[in-house]
Amino acid sequence: MTDKTGGAAFPIPATELHGTHTGMSLRDYLAAKAMQGILANPGQLDNVNDEAAKWVARDAYTMADAMLKARG
Template sequence: MSKQDNGGRAFPGFDYYRSKPLPADAQGMTLRDYFAAKAMQSIVSAPKEMAELIDLLGAETAYAKASETAYVIADAMLRAREAS
């Protein structure tokens, strides 16, 4: 099983008092999560389409599908970033 490319940290932190990067667990979301959040924001901001999807699938399934789609978009963005 290959490791998922997460693009690294979206906003790498730096400890200016100690002049060194923050520990990895203190640096916040990955670039993949950031891209997915931006994609998700766009997906759910289409009220008519989301309402139709919720009516069709139910809210829990509709938002799960939207979340999966956001990560598909994020992964495509990471691949495009790597290719450029």
């Protein structure tokens, strides 16, 4: 696992990379999944503003960090 990011979400053999970007991190992938869950609550959609967006983003990454920590 790569430090705090968890490495690549969808790793491929290094021979296929040819020096290109490896894509999103596992942390970003888990945060996106957590964000989907948070926004699945219809009550969240009633308050779409800058503060709500910051809250959703912050909490999604909090959940992603907890999932990475649980992996060990």
